[in-house]
Amino acid sequence: xxxxxxxxxxxxxxxxxxxxxxxxxxxxxxxxxxxxxxxxxxxxxxxxxxxxxxxxxxxxxxxxxxxxxxxxxxxxxxxxxxxxxxxxxxxxxxxxxxxxxxxxxxxxxxxxxxxxxxxxxxxxxxxxxxxxxxxxxxxxxxxxxxxxxxxxxxxxxxxxxxxxxxxxxxxxxxxxxxxxxxxxxxxxxxxxxxxxxxxxxxxxxxxxxxxxxxxxxxxxxxxxxxxxxxxxxxxxxxxxxxxxxxxxxxxxxxxxxxxxxxxxxxxxxxxxxxxxxxxxxxxx
Amino acid sequence: xxxxxxxxxxxxxxxxxxxxxxxxxxxxxxxxxxxxxxxxxxxxxxxxxxxxxxxxxxxxxxx
Numbered sequence: 001x002x003x004x005x006x007x008x009x010x011x012x013x014x015x016x017x018x019x020x021x022x023x024x025x026x027x028x029x030x031x032x033x034x035x036x037x038x039x040x041x042x043x044x045x046x047x048x049x050x051x052x053x054x055x056x057x058x059x060x061x062x063x064x065x066x067x068x069x070x071x072x073x074x075x076x077x078x079x080x081x082x083x084x085x086x087x088x089x090x091x092x093x094x095x096x097x098x099x100x101x102x103x104x105x106x107x108x109x110x111x112x113x114x115x116x117x118x119x120x121x122x123x124x125x126x127x128x129x130x131x132x133x134x135x136x137x138x139x140x141x142x143x144x145x146x147x148x149x150x151x152x153x154x155x156x157x158x159x160x161x162x163x164x165x166x167x168x169x170x171x172x173x174x175x176x177x178x179x180x181x182x183x184x185x186x187x188x189x190x191x192x193x194x195x196x197x198x199x200x201x202x203x204x205x206x207x208x209x210x211x212x213x214x215x216x217x218x219x220x221x222x223x224x225x226x227x228x229x230x231x232x233x234x235x236x237x238x239x240x241x242x243x244x245x246x247x248x249x250x251x252x253x254x255x256x257x258x259x260x261x262x263x264x265x266x267x268x269x270x271x272x273x274x275x276x277x278x279x280x281x282x283x284x
Numbered sequence: 285x286x287x288x289x290x291x292x293x294x295x296x297x298x299x300x301x302x303x304x305x306x307x308x309x310x311x312x313x314x315x316x317x318x319x320x321x322x323x324x325x326x327x328x329x330x331x332x333x334x335x336x337x338x339x340x341x342x343x344x345x346x347x
Contacts, residue, residue: 157309160318164305168322175326182330227315245323253330260333 004082008213011078014236015212016040018219018243019179025247026180044208052201057109066103067199067206073097074213081220084147087137090221091130094173097214098124101186101195104207108198116195119186122258123176128269129169132276136166137225139283146224153228160226165275167226171242172268174218178246182253183261219243290332297325 020037027034054063077093080086098120105117138144140163141152153159160167176183187194199207219239223230230238256264304317 160315161305161308164301164318168301171322172326182326241319245319249323249326249330252327254334256330256333264329264333 004079007082008075008078011216012209012212013041014239015214015216016044016208018215018239019212021240022178022243022247022250023180025244026251029248029251040208040212044205044212047200047205047208048202050201052203055108055110055198058198059107059109062103062107063199064203066100066107067203067210069103070097070100070210071206071213073100074210074217077217078213081146081217081224084145084150087134087144087146087149087221087225090146090217091134094130094218095127098127100210104199105186105195110198112197113195116186116197119188119258120195122262123183123186123265127173128265129272130173132269132272133166133169136163136276136279139279146221150224150229158227163226163279165272167222169268169272170218170222170226171246172265174215174222174242175246175249176265177214177218178250180255181246181250182256183265184250184255185258185261188255215243287332287335290328290335294325294328294332297321297328301325 017037017040019040020035023039024034024037054060073093073096077090080089080093101120102117105113105115105120107113134144137149137159140159141149143149143152149159172183175181178184179187185194187196196204196207216239219242220235222242223235223238227238229235298321301318301321304314304321308314308318
């Protein structure tokens with residue numbers, strides 16, 4: 001348990017560092033100096049000690065509870081990764097994150113956050129290819145346990161080579177949840193900060209922690225499932241590479257309209273479904 | 285660039301990604317090309333959607 005707590009602390013700080021690197025890479029590509037890479041860590045520490053209260057228009061219980069749920073689900077997801085548990089559980093936690101986005105947006109009573117919450121429902125289009133991803137992984141490996149998938153990869157080949165569309169679907173999920181991305185319509189600037197605009201002070205610090213855990217877990221699962229278990233130093237380098245590649249996309253593309261976001265994600269869903277059917281026919 | 289140019293670029297990145305994914309089993313260094321081609325595909329796809337839209341090349345920049 002102590003080892004897991006240490007991992008949890010590391011995941012929070014490394015996740016925040018990845019967010020800082022994300023901002024820095026975007027800024028450098030756009031020829032801006034950008035903030036220092038540890039800025040997100042400093043932000044979180046700063047918010048943690050700022051004056052905090054609950055807005056008058058907010059649903060008081062929901063406003064606070066949703067943050068605890070956010071931290072709870074991503075801590076649980078990290079624990080599932082830690083024990084090499086089921087991929088289905090990870091994706092179930094990911095689906096619960098949709099409730100967090102929606103609940104965070106609706107709980108404050110602000111119109112900006114409500115628009116963010118509504119857009120989070122539309123962005124569910126990005127999650128549809130995940131169902132095919134899970135099926136394809138099961139067809140190839142015969143298991144959905146993370147530890148057994150990585151053991152299968154060690155004995156055979158990394159899944160990224162033979163299940164590329166499934167890997168791209170998972171990558172699309174990471175991209176969709178990245179800040180400043182082309183699909184990040186739920187936190188677009190015309191909604192101020194989107195669904196979490198009204199969560200400030202200590203609440204924002206806790207949300208930052210939950211989102212850093214989310215980034216850490218999603219990238220970790222992506223590497224374990226599609227590349228396999230690596231030495232810890234190589235694992236961190238690959239995590240960094242995945243984050244930088246996401247930052248590259250975010251830096252060189254505008255934010256799409258909600259309609260176009262759903263359009264692209266739906267087209268990809270169709271492609272992955274066709275691929276899933278082909279794999280199923282070939283293997284069975 | 286025009287919409288067709290971005291679509292062709294996206295198709296090129298898809299071909300590159302598929303070829304490097306097939307070859308990555310034989311030589312792990314092909315993963316470097318994969319790491320470049322998948323984000324390249326997404327950038328091309330997003331820019332293809334934005335290009336020549338009625339509101340301009342960049343219809344909506346939210347940040």
